[in-house]
Amino acid sequence: xxxxxxxxxxxxxxxxxxxxxxxxxxxxxxxxxxxxxxxxxxxxxxxxxxxxxxxxxxxxxxxxxxxxxxxxxxxxxxxxxxxxxxxxxxxxxxxxxxxxxxxxxxxxxxxxxxxxxxxxxxxxxxxxxxxxxxxxxxxxxxxxxxxxxxxxxxxxxxxxxxxxxxxxxxxxxxxxxxxxxxxxxxxxxxxxxxxxxxxxxxxxxxxxxxxxxxxxxxxxxxxxxxxxxxxxxxxxxxxxxxxxx
Amino acid sequence: xxxxxxxxxxxxxxxxxxxxxxxxxxxxxxxxxxxxxxxxxxxxxxxxxxxxxxxxxxxxxxxxxxxxxxxxxxxxxxxxxxxxxxxxxxxxxxxxxxxxxxxxxxxxxxxxxxxxxxxxxxxxxxxxxxxxxxxxxxxxxxxxxxxxxxxxxxxxxxxxxxxxxxxxxxxxxxxxxxxxxxxxxxxxxxxxxxxxxxxxxxxxxxxxxxxxxxxxxxxx
Ligand SMILES: [Fe+2]
Ligand SMILES: [Fe+2]
Numbered sequence: 001x002x003x004x005x006x007x008x009x010x011x012x013x014x015x016x017x018x019x020x021x022x023x024x025x026x027x028x029x030x031x032x033x034x035x036x037x038x039x040x041x042x043x044x045x046x047x048x049x050x051x052x053x054x055x056x057x058x059x060x061x062x063x064x065x066x067x068x069x070x071x072x073x074x075x076x077x078x079x080x081x082x083x084x085x086x087x088x089x090x091x092x093x094x095x096x097x098x099x100x101x102x103x104x105x106x107x108x109x110x111x112x113x114x115x116x117x118x119x120x121x122x123x124x125x126x127x128x129x130x131x132x133x134x135x136x137x138x139x140x141x142x143x144x145x146x147x148x149x150x151x152x153x154x155x156x157x158x159x160x161x162x163x164x165x166x167x168x169x170x171x172x173x174x175x176x177x178x179x180x181x182x183x184x185x186x187x188x189x190x191x192x193x194x195x196x197x198x199x200x201x202x203x204x205x206x207x208x209x210x211x212x213x214x215x216x217x218x219x220x221x222x223x224x225x226x227x228x229x230x231x232x233x234x235x236x237x238x239x240x241x242x243x244x245x
Numbered sequence: 246x247x248x249x250x251x252x253x254x255x256x257x258x259x260x261x262x263x264x265x266x267x268x269x270x271x272x273x274x275x276x277x278x279x280x281x282x283x284x285x286x287x288x289x290x291x292x293x294x295x296x297x298x299x300x301x302x303x304x305x306x307x308x309x310x311x312x313x314x315x316x317x318x319x320x321x322x323x324x325x326x327x328x329x330x331x332x333x334x335x336x337x338x339x340x341x342x343x344x345x346x347x348x349x350x351x352x353x354x355x356x357x358x359x360x361x362x363x364x365x366x367x368x369x370x371x372x373x374x375x376x377x378x379x380x381x382x383x384x385x386x387x388x389x390x391x392x393x394x395x396x397x398x399x400x401x402x403x404x405x406x407x408x409x410x411x412x413x414x415x416x417x418x419x420x421x422x423x424x425x426x427x428x429x430x431x432x433x434x435x436x437x438x439x440x441x442x443x444x445x446x447x448x449x450x451x452x453x454x455x456x457x458x459x460x461x462x463x464x465x
Contacts, residue, residue: 001379003379148406149401149402149405149406150405153401153405157397157398157401160397160398163390164391167387167390168387168391171383171384171386174380174383175383178380
């Protein structure tokens with residue numbers, strides 16, 4: 001699997017750009033996790049939020065493009081343990097979308113996020129009561145809990161949980177990268193023609209629907225070491241420019 | 246040696262002992278987590294499992310003791326529901342007792358045991374392997390983090406809601422002063438938890454522990 005500490009020295013095939021991309025994303029994830037850790041001891045949320053948004057934006061584009069241009073055209077196989085690489089890959093993307101969306105919602109709730117979450121769980125566990133009544137009382141319970149714990153503890157609790165959510169997201173992401181590299185890339189190499197593979201790689205690196213088509217590839221360049229940037233440059237030179245839409 | 250906690254303190258002896266045991270549990274969990282993240286666990290999964298199993302034993306003891314000592318105080322005769330809570334429009338008038346019961350916070354094991362089990366499941370999948378592969382490490386880290394978060398949340402409630410409630414109850418009595426909260430009456434080695442705490446607490450924590458044990462033995 002891609003490792004942050006090891007330099008990628010060759011790309012045997014265009015789809016191997018995945019290793020460079022995953023590495024860049026892993027570096028960014030690690031940075032975001034560090035910011036979330038600092039936020040627990042009073043660090044600013046602004047930089048964390050910006051990093052988190054970037055993480056989600058890239059991962060959403062990456063997953064969507066893979067679903068359409070990578071696993072979409074593949075003929076799936078079934079391993080002895082029941083794993084179906086292409087479909088399982090798409091399911092893992094769905095899980096990432098769900099987790100990522102959950103974090104974005106949580107951040108929007110601000111410093112009371114953890115309490116709101118606790119109270120929402122409480123409401124869900126009490127199905128027998130009339131909903132409106134329950135919500136009203138749960139809000140009172142939230143106020144009481146807030147009062148008992150005090151402002152500082154409420155903020156700490158929210159940030160602790162944000163850190164936990166971000167680490168959980170990272171673990172799911174790294175597991176996914178590992179699975180994709182081990183099970184999907186061999187299928188891509190076995191089934192796609194050289195042109196198809198090149199086009200898939202290009203789509204992963206360039207957003208044809210954006211005014212700034214290079215927002216992905218430029219981000220990847222920024223995260224990599226010089227030797228790896230060279231590999232990416234060579235691959236980029238083999239693209240003939242944006243495909244006609 | 247000056248006593249950090251003496252019997253003349255207003256603080257409940259049971260709360261002080263529970264608080265120290267809680268402190269030892271969180272400190273040890275932090276150490277297990279740090280060792281895993283920094284990859285200074287030379288024995289791989291087995292080493293991790295040993296430390297974690299010890300931690301679980303103490304945690305279960307802690308959980309049993311809090312149930313035994315705290316439940317009679319924090320559990321009312323009949324269980325309340327949100328319907329029964331005394332709400333006043335516009336202002337909060339939920340007592341600590343109501344809050345604890347409403348949020349189910351006196352039954353911490355209910356929430357925590359599944360998190361412990363998740364970690365044990367990861368370990369079980371790795372039995373026989375001496376090396377911690379990155380994926381296993383990640384999963385253990387995730388499990389421990391969930392556990393840590395839950396326990397710290399619980400500690401907040403313990404210190405800000407449960408303890409004040411116990412201190413205002415009738416437990417500040419002879420029973421409290423002589424309480425052997427940290428002793429395992431069912432074990433051959435009654436002081437095994439105390440020994441474990443001595444290995445886990447900071448220097449200040451150990452001082453407090455020795456002081457309170459001293460106070461209890463003088464009362465018995
Ligand atoms: Fe990928
Ligand atoms: Fe993917």
